[in-house]
Amino acid sequence: MKNIRNFSIIAHIDHGKSTLADRIIQECGSVTERELGSQMMDTMDIEQERGITIKAQSVRLNYVKDGEPYILNLIDTPGHVDFSYEVSKSLASSDGALLIVDAAQGVEAQTIANVYLALDNNLELIPVINKIDLPAAEPERVAEEIEEAIGIDATDAVLTSAKSGIGIRELLDAIVERIPAPVGDPDATTKAIIYDSWFDSYLGALALVRVFDGEISKGQLVKLMSNNEQHQVLDLMYPHPIHKIKTDSIKSGEIGIVVLGLKDVGAVNVGDTLTDAKNPCAEPVGDYEPAKPFVFAGLYPIDTDRFEELRDALDKLKLNDSSLSYEPETSIALGFGFRVGFLGMLHMEVIKERLEREFNLDLIATAPSVVYDVYLTNGDMVQVQNPSELPEVQKIERIEEPYVKATVITPSEYLGNIMTLLINKRGIQDKMTYLNEERVMLEYSLPMNEIVIDFYDTLKSISKGYASFDYEPTDFKEGDLVKLDVKVAGEVVDALSVIVPRSSALSRGRTLVKNMKELIPRQLFEVAVQASLGNQVIARETVKSMGKNVTAKCYGGDITRKRKLLEKQKAGKKRMKSIGKVQLPQEAFMSVLKMD
Ligand code: GDP
Numbered sequence: 001m002k003n004i005r006n007f008s009i010i011a012h013i014d015h016g017k018s019t020l021a022d023r024i025i026q027e028c029g030s031v032t033e034r035e036l037g038s039q040m041m042d043t044m045d046i047e048q049e050r051g052i053t054i055k056a057q058s059v060r061l062n063y064v065k066d067g068e069p070y071i072l073n074l075i076d077t078p079g080h081v082d083f084s085y086e087v088s089k090s091l092a093s094s095d096g097a098l099l100i101v102d103a104a105q106g107v108e109a110q111t112i113a114n115v116y117l118a119l120d121n122n123l124e125l126i127p128v129i130n131k132i133d134l135p136a137a138e139p140e141r142v143a144e145e146i147e148e149a150i151g152i153d154a155t156d157a158v159l160t161s162a163k164s165g166i167g168i169r170e171l172l173d174a175i176v177e178r179i180p181a182p183v184g185d186p187d188a189t190t191k192a193i194i195y196d197s198w199f200d201s202y203l204g205a206l207a208l209v210r211v212f213d214g215e216i217s218k219g220q221l222v223k224l225m226s227n228n229e230q231h232q233v234l235d236l237m238y239p240h241p242i243h244k245i246k247t248d249s250i251k252s253g254e255i256g257i258v259v260l261g262l263k264d265v266g267a268v269n270v271g272d273t274l275t276d277a278k279n280p281c282a283e284p285v286g287d288y289e290p291a292k293p294f295v296f297a298g299l300y301p302i303d304t305d306r307f308e309e310l311r312d313a314l315d316k317l318k319l320n321d322s323s324l325s326y327e328p329e330t331s332i333a334l335g336f337g338f339r340v341g342f343l344g345m346l347h348m349e350v351i352k353e354r355l356e357r358e359f360n361l362d363l364i365a366t367a368p369s370v371v372y373d374v375y376l377t378n379g380d381m382v383q384v385q386n387p388s389e390l391p392e393v394q395k396i397e398r399i400e401e402p403y404v405k406a407t408v409i410t411p412s413e414y415l416g417n418i419m420t421l422l423i424n425k426r427g428i429q430d431k432m433t434y435l436n437e438e439r440v441m442l443e444y445s446l447p448m449n450e451i452v453i454d455f456y457d458t459l460k461s462i463s464k465g466y467a468s469f470d471y472e473p474t475d476f477k478e479g480d481l482v483k484l485d486v487k488v489a490g491e492v493v494d495a496l497s498v499i500v501p502r503s504s505a506l507s508r509g510r511t512l513v514k515n516m517k518e519l520i521p522r523q524l525f526e527v528a529v530q531a532s533l534g535n536q537v538i539a540r541e542t543v544k545s546m547g548k549n550v551t552a553k554c555y556g557g558d559i560t561r562k563r564k565l566l567e568k569q570k571a572g573k574k575r576m577k578s579i580g581k582v583q584l585p586q587e588a589f590m591s592v593l594k595m596d
């Protein structure tokens with residue numbers, strides 16, 4: 001055990017985590033140059049395209065320092081806080097972490113969010129300043145920023161260039177020297193945490209574990225402490241992106257993949273403790289909480305006949321993503337679809353994109369909503385995930401909404417604009433730290449409702465792309481909130497209802513109907529678009545009628561031209577949804593998202 005090192009890598013997006021991981025693997029002689037080809041640590045298409053890591057990958061490596069052999073276990077973490085529960089379980093499986101910061105960019109918001117999680121787990125942090133090959137690299141300034149923002153000593157930061165291969169040996173030596181060896185009792189009964197799980201079409205559900213006490217051996221009867229279910233260990237492997245190696249046991253301090261032969265990955269949950277069935281350990285490794293969705297949206301097939309296909313697609317995605325939750329929902333406007341729960345905004349985008357790309361579904365997504373705790377005058381509390389289901393005003397005693405701790409890091413020239421934005425979004429400042437003369441870190445408490453709609457894009461545009469942002473859910477607080485409805489030709493379009501603070505209802509209502517007016521094509525008749533709070537109309541726009549039928553232009557003459565026009569009109573309709581007798585284009589349902 002004294003020659004094992006378990007470590008994670010944490011970094012802001014694009015600071016070089018994947019490139020550095022590949023270099024470490026290569027330096028340990030674990031893959032050939034040819035195998036290195038493209039980045040190995042990110043496997044899914046969308047991950048590579050977006051440069052994000054969703055599914056954590058891990059690898060067991062061999063390294064020799066001063067003639068002494070070591071086992072280095074690189075425990076990759078999902079880089080985005082949407083997956084913060086999984087990140088925290090990966091970190092809980094590590095004894096130290098490499099904190100990578102781009103030498104030209106400096107500390108960013110996601111660096112901070114991940115550092116908080118690492119410090120919660122008492123990890124030894126090794127600051128790594130990467131991309132020192134860049135002409136714009138300023139390692140001393142970045143070291144200072146690390147000290148200001150995080151409060152750790154960065155004088156002995158390791159300087160690397162993952163691209164040119166500089167500093168990789170030094171980094172590996174630092175891992176051996178500075179990260180503590182795992183502690184645990186090899187003679188005690190089995191105690192391991194599941195920090196990742198996925199579905200393999202041959203082997204079934206797989207659990208990636210870190211063993212704390214005892215060992216897991218092939219053939220052993222084990223149990224999962226969250227549900228007391230017992231399973232036999234069919235096979236064990238050491239993780240590696242290309243060459244997985246079978247083993248008969250995974251010992252105290254080690255990581256490994258456990259094959260339990262289960263058909264459903266939902267039975268193998270991240271955060272659960274795995275122990276011996278006959279002689280279980282007294283306490284689990286940490287508190288187990290099932291993944292909790294924070295953001296909800298309705299997903300509807302544009303073509304109503306494809307509802308069952310959408311269900312199958314969601315079932316398939318769920319095989320590898322137990323955090324995805326959904327239930328059927330009907331909308332007067334959109335027909336049959338699903339209310340889907342996501343871990344966060346990125347998770348939502350990735351799922352939507354995969355449904356469209358991998359399953360060829362054309363979808364309408366309603367505006368994302370957070371979960372509200374609605375306390376009723378009769379003493380009951382209901383959780384509302386769909387704004388159109390908010391009970392009548394008379395029945396509501398109060399509404400509580402979820403808050404996040406938000407971190408923003410920005411060049412100081414945009415500070416004024418950003419603080420105005422945060423105030424407009426009902427933010428309350430907790431802390432402001434100058435990282436140096438040019439860059440500032442802001443920490444705010446913010447209603448989550450304000451960041452699911454349009455926040456990130458606005459932040460990026462007012463800071464010319466320079467501000468970074470990250471968040472972590474905290475608690476629920478009372479809010480003065482109302483439901484804003486949209487009526488098209490006198491009918492409420494349920495899929496467009498949003499819950500907003502009373503103070504901004506008027507301005508949002510006005511913007512909303514104005515945007516809608518632009519998006520609704522002229523019909524044969526005049527269409528009123530109204531925003532209302534209950535029965536009270538607070539804003540109105542009118543889509544003028546187009547007066548004549550499209551074919552009227554043809555003067556009855558050219559019949560082929562006439563047919564073409566009608567076909568064109570029909571094709572256009574495919575992407576439309578009829579609300580009463582009005583045709584609404586797909587974009588109209590997203591207009592709720594553009595508030596400024
Ligand atoms: P991740 O998002 O943290 O995983 O970052 P990646 O490893 O995907 O790297 C982001 C970008 O930075 C890629 O284009 C890399 O080629 C580049 N990159 C990574 N490390 C270095 C480095 O040391 N020097 C330079 N110049 N570029 C680097």
Ligand code: MG
Binds near residue numbers: 017
């Ligand atoms: Mg990456």
